[in-house]
Amino acid sequence: MYNKDQEDKSKAPKKLNWTGSKVAIIELIYSLHYQDVFDNGNADIRLIAKYFEDAFNVNLGNFYQTYLELRNRKMNQTKFLDALRETLIIKNGRIGRKVRFNLIGSKIVMRPTSEDVNITCKGK
Numbered sequence: 001m002y003n004k005d006q007e008d009k010s011k012a013p014k015k016l017n018w019t020g021s022k023v024a025i026i027e028l029i030y031s032l033h034y035q036d037v038f039d040n041g042n043a044d045i046r047l048i049a050k051y052f053e054d055a056f057n058v059n060l061g062n063f064y065q066t067y068l069e070l071r072n073r074k075m076n077q078t079k080f081l082d083a084l085r086e087t088l089i090i091k092n093g094r095i096g097r098k099v100r101f102n103l104i105g106s107k108i109v110m111r112p113t114s115e116d117v118n119i120t121c122k123g124k
Contacts (some may be wrong), residue, residue: 031078032048045064
């Protein structure tokens, strides 16, 4: 079957630039590394980091130091991954559904509902 994306393979793809934070991409790199998704878990973290630097035109600097700081966070060591997960869940199935949003302190909690959408605010 004909695929328009394969129309002209002679053109080099445009290089993508990482526009998220350096901490976010390092969190992603280490997560993928610990899931053993590159070369059946045999890829060195330095090779993976270098690949991401080249692929996304980003300088990770001393990525191990950044990872140590990330690992030592008191709150939410997986901030970026949690945000990715939440965004994917929302985009995959909750669009168009009725959802109840509850604001508790500074946290928004979403729950599916058969009722009309409402917003409940608790706290200051």
